[in-house]
Amino acid sequence: MTPEDAEALRILVQARSGVMVNPANTYQIETRLGPIARREGAGGIGELIGVIRTGRDERLMWAVTEAMVCTETWFFRDVEPFDRLKHEVLPTLSASRDRPIRLWSASCATGQEAWSMAMCVTEAHGLRSDARIELFASDLSEAGLQKAQSGLYTQFEAQRGLPIRMLLRYFEKQDEMWQVRPELSRAVRWRRINLLSDLTPLGEMDVIFCRNTLAQFDKNSRRRVLEQFRAMLAEDGYLFLGAAERADDIEGFFPTSLNGLYRRRPAQQVQAA
Amino acid sequence: MRTCLVVDDSRVIRKVAGRIIEDMGFEVAEAGDGMEALAWCRAAMPDTIILDWNMPVMNGIEFLKALRAEPEGRAPNVIMCSVENEPARILEALEAGADEFIMKPFDGEIILSKLSIARAQR
The missing domain is CATH 3.40.50.150 (Vaccinia Virus protein VP39)
Incomplete structure (x- = not known):
């Protein structure tokens, strides 16, 4: 991914969502866009952004934007x-x-x-x-x-922030996942x-x-x-x-x-x- | 300084959990089974106990019942930490006196989260 690719990504995401992507955070960009690049059959992140830069694939531009803005969270964050x-x-x-x-x-x-x-x-x-x-x-x-x-969370996700009594009260165990009742x-x-x-x-x-x-x-x-x-x-x-x-x-x-x-x-x- | 006793028959788990808890500002002690943990508690009751379930000599539930029967045994926050993840088994631990429950495998975020929850509930 070239600096120009990173800048193109920054402009795209900010225009569509208001979210500012840090172009220097290549780890975050690669982690989030890697799965999309593989799914789309692109040779890498650079190639994926190359397609974005043509401005022709509206679906892909939204997919990339959404991937960059989706954040990590947990239950009862900050209590x-x-x-x-x-x-x-x-x-x-x-x-x-x-x-x-x-x-x-x-x-x-x-x-x-x-x-x-x-x-x-x-x-x-x-x-x-x-x-x-x-x-x-x-x-x-x-x-x-x-x-x-879906209300379906992994065991890791279900344990972050959620008191165990609330987990048992509001969720059902489904195999190794926990499902909201x-x-x-x-x-x-x-x-x-x-x-x-x-x-x-x-x-x-x-x-x-x-x-x-x-x-x-x-x-x-x-x-x-x-x-x-x-x-x-x-x-x-x-x-x-x-x-x-x-x-x-x-x-x-x-x-x-x-x-x-x-x-x-x-x-x-x-x-x- | 707050003290935490990590009770697990796996030395690796004791080290991993102990390091995470030390980073949170606890002074950490270790015990390899319930009997050893009980001796620790009788000598100096810790503020928090991270407790495995399946251990030789005295398992976690047996230890928990014995601890809660001690004169100062209601005081520590006890967080059960086990591969058990069936709701009925978790309830069994809560009824035996556990404040919180961690299903293994865990990470630092989960331990941090459960320690905060257990402390807030008191």
């Missing part, structure tokens, strides 16, 4: 955001909603975040008995989304979504999780996505970003005591409302 969701956010929203509470895992990768949210919903205390929850999950990567939706799998609706597209058709959301994704975006794409989140988030809604990610440069988002958790309004106004 605290999910504790907040379960113990504070869901009970608070439940008290003030006559309509369904709408939650969105906006960049769910291989699904562990969305399933973790579904488990939080199931275990949340203090929800009104008639509370209705709608949980959506999306990702740009079709392959990631297929795995997410049907009662949990019915709780999530999946859809392929590019965060750079118009998100308005999704409607109003009460909770958006988009953790450890926007840090990979270029500045303009990140701002564009956050402004769309702000427009679609309910006035008393919650935005969960990664602990090191920020949204307070976007007008209308206010930080909370938890790093990465933002509200549409300052805390005192939310309480008074």
Whole structure:
């Protein structure tokens, strides 16, 4: 792979997804694109990118983009955001909603975040008995989304972040894999979504999780996505970003005591409302 | 410094797990079976125990029941670590007093994750 190939890849992925690929990270590029090169019968990554550079194979350009943006994740990543969701956010929203509470895992990768949210919903205390929850999950990567939706995880994946009692409660063992039980799998609706597209058709959301994704975006794409989140988030809604990610440069988002958790309004106004 | 006792009849597993746990800031001790582990615990109760199931002399479940009956035996976080991966067997370990369960093979991420989970549950 030549420097020109790496630069062509960077431009392609950024234009389609907003994600910035580091051209110097050849290990990551080779690991992610190697399987596609083999599947397409290309002689190597360089040849694969050569095809991309012709700009003629739309399907291949998306496959390469998706492979470069699909990220690694695990259950209950960082723990605290999910504790907040379960113990504070869901009970608070439940008290003030006559309509369904709408939650969105906006960049769910291989699904562990969305399933973790579904488990939080199931275990949340203090929800009104008639509370209705709608949980959506999306990702740009079709392959990631297929795995997410299958709810099927290896023993390694099932053990990262997931307490053993929850594994036994919400998953069934299938040979050497672990499968989300049907009662949990019915709780999530999946859809392929590019965060750079118009998100308005999704409607109003009460909770958006988009953790450890926007840090990979270029500045303009990140701002564009956050402004769309702000427009679609309910006035008393919650935005969960990664602990090191920020949204307070976007007008209308206010930080909370938890790093990465933002509200549409300052805390005192939310309480008074 | 937090202490961790790694109990496994495989010297290789003890070394691999021990190195990962040492990197997390634990002082690590090793025992090759349940009886040896019990002697360790009676001398100085560790904060955390990584415990194999199938061992000679005294197996992991026998050790766990004996440990939990000791005066200070409820204190350590015990993470069972075994090739057993059937739900009924995992439940058996939890009912015997394990806080968490690792299905072998494991890696550093899994040990790190399970130690955090076990600590948070206390």
